[in-house]
Amino acid sequence: MEGIIIKGIGGFYYVKVKDQVIECKARGKFRKKGLSPIVGDKVDITLKNNKGSIEEIYERNNELIRPLVSNITQALVVFSLKNPDVNLDLLNKFLLQCELKKIKAIVCFNKTDLLEKYQDDKAVKMIKNAGYEYIFANAKKGIGLEKIKNKLKNNVTVFCGQSGVGKSTILNQLVGSEVMETGNISEKLKRGKHTTRHSQLVEINEGFVVDTPGFSTLEVKFESKEELQEYFPEFWEYENQCKFKGCMHYKEPECIIKKAVEENIIDSNRYKFYIKTLEEIIKGEKNKW
Incomplete structure (x- = not known):
């Protein structure tokens, strides 16, 4: 049976096959090859005595390290226009990372209620000028969420962006439950307290989403x-x-x-x-x- 790994904890992998999720262990041959299954992998599994075994891992289209996930088709790059203010270099680093990994980038500008003329913000103008698709949102009021939801269909989407911008809040609103805990903004530090424990794929609108930790630096390396x-x-x-x-x-x-x-x-x-x-x-x- 062919499926996709949606979660991995303590050596167990949870593989979505059609309408069911099967708990699996990986065959020892992968360890000998130095290959470990990761979330997002497309795999072949066998089932014996109600126990699943991963027999084959298909070649990955791409792979991210933070979070550890494969076969991403698009990234929702979430930044707020206020609290915290947009760090242009960091936004550009995320876009550069997407280009390197051949991942389509959609920029989501959240917390639009905090800025009166948000359409005129320099970050918005920069993204528009560069030709990237963008969405305006106010996650707490549900504004822009339908547009985001429509973009998720038939995709494996990674949420990324600056800390404290509302990535987990958007995901929670989309699935209608507290899938990921949301951290409060520290008034003193003005940055998010990351509480996401592990990477997993969440099924939304016939697609999958993986929520990423809120981190503030990216390592982008080039051959030349x-x-x-x-x-x-x-x-x-x-x-x-x-x-x-x-x-x-x-x-x-x-x-x-x-x-x-x-x-x-x-x-x-x-x-x-x-x-x-x-x-x-x-x-x-x-x-x-």
């Missing part, structure tokens, strides 16, 4: 500085239009990307993030020597 520009969708239409072949859109003259930034066609905050990341890669390459 040349590949970075591939992960900025707003650069794609200008490919090979610069004067110099292999232009890094950095210090080169007559660069079409820099011109687009000057003309406000490409958002300056996105470009600044690109340059900052590029310089970090260059510095890292120098340190290798």
